[in-house]
Amino acid sequence: MSQSKRIVVKIGSSLLAHSQELTLRYAFMHGLLSDIAKLKERGVEVVLMSSGAVALGLNAIHKSPEDAGILDKQAAAAYGQPLLLNAYKQVAHEFGFDIAQILVTIGDMEERRRFINIKNTVERLFDNGIMPIVNENDTVTTEELRVGDNDRLAAKVAQMIQADHLILLTSIDGLYDRPPGDEGAQFIEKLDDVSEYLEAASGTNALGSGGMYTKLQAANMAQHAGCSTIIAEGIIDRPILSVLEGNRRHTECVAKGTPESAWKVWLTNRLQVAGSLILKQDVADALTSKLAPIKHTDIISVADSFQKGDILHVYDEQGQEIARGLTNFSSDEVLLLARHPESSTAELLGYSAVPDVITTKNMVILKESHLSWDVPTESLQSVAC
Known part of the structure; x- marks a missing residue:
């Protein structure tokens, strides 16, 4: 020391x-x-x-x-x-x-x-x-x-x-x-x-x-x-x-x-949750094996209101937190994209953008030694709605 x-x-x-x-x-x-x-x-x-x-x-x-x-x-x-x-x-x-x-x-x-x-x-x-x-x-x-x-x-x-x-x-x-x-x-x-x-x-x-x-x-x-x-x-x-x-x-x-x-390190260590995503289980399982971008078609639910540039907590369907990353879209935009997978971002949002909600360079897969945050329940909005 x-x-x-x-x-x-x-x-x-x-x-x-x-x-x-x-x-x-x-x-x-x-x-x-x-x-x-x-x-x-x-x-x-x-x-x-x-x-x-x-x-x-x-x-x-x-x-x-x-x-x-x-x-x-x-x-x-x-x-x-x-x-x-x-x-x-x-x-x-x-x-x-x-x-x-x-x-x-x-x-x-x-x-x-x-x-x-x-x-x-x-x-x-x-x-x-x-x-x-x-x-x-x-x-x-x-x-x-x-x-x-x-x-x-x-x-x-x-x-x-x-x-x-x-x-x-x-x-x-x-x-x-x-x-x-x-x-x-x-x-x-x-x-x-x-x-x-x-x-x-x-x-x-x-x-x-x-x-x-x-x-x-x-x-x-x-x-x-x-x-x-x-x-x-x-x-x-x-x-x-x-x-x-x-x-x-x-x-x-x-x-x-x-x-x-x-x-x-900055992406991973949070003091407060801005928002959260719940992914399809097969997508989440694959993500823990090999880092890949999170697309709007991978998402089941969105929690809380967040803005572009906020750090999101990413969960699988079992409620296990698997990753954290910086979002390219607001919560309203993510829900709109996820609920209309057949439409382009330009059609839905009025501007062209890569449909990756979180890119690999702006994401960290959590290790077992990281303390996880509990998945939100009250503020969840389902993509299927």
Whole structure:
């Protein structure tokens, strides 16, 4: 781990804010930024994923974490964000470096052009020795448009900058094979397949929006981007270095060898479903054996409303997710083409286009180690209608 050149460190609200007073835990912040300063001296580039703005702003709007609604949280984030960044800036200056803030929405991470723009911003900050602090923009996001947890968002950032390690600091020392309070719970030091432990990984705290479940989802995303994930307790003294140097126990989710191209990694690792296709079973079976374009005649059902350029989840008739890819048509256009296979695209859409809904260059076949999303049921529209 000492050879790492890029690291993403994610910390949650429960580590930054006292649960009762909802004020900053300065001792933890000092330990955290002291470690980051030492890493920077060794030539390591660090991105910090930090929650905390909402928790720090709740007192100002006279709300508790338990009774705050989405509008309360938006207002709390607006109030708490400058408090949080001012504290980071002051402590970072004590250790001789500077910080910058990048606030993102789910659209920024899911739309390719905006994703690249954020990557370029991070790279320019690195060039100038400035540490980026990234968080979801809670002042403008709604429940429907949120990533919902900084664990998976941190994994997307790790993918973006091709990080060596994603470090998730939390309130416990790592992953157990069952809830850690249960008798006989066994600590997991290293794992390859996170799906084995998803059932045991549940529960959140009042301040945080994610539990161990989202950390395993994040670990799976990072694995396929060639990044190892470390889950460890966010202690005050040397919270990062003590883990990287192997001085205290933690859980490591190992990387899955050499990642595919950055384009295919981006196609595969999603934070939100834009839409879905269900294919004929024989077409789906053939697709898993040999990559081929998906045509409108291959489709049985379409789920959700999507636009050209969105990433779709592709299922077989058994409900097994087999692929993800970028669509050349909107959901309305796909349904129109699929319901009139005898007509040309020019006749139906008013313009000429290759009838491939997803081309091979814009598609990734999922491996067994990828976590699948459940097939939508309520929004399915059958081609046969």
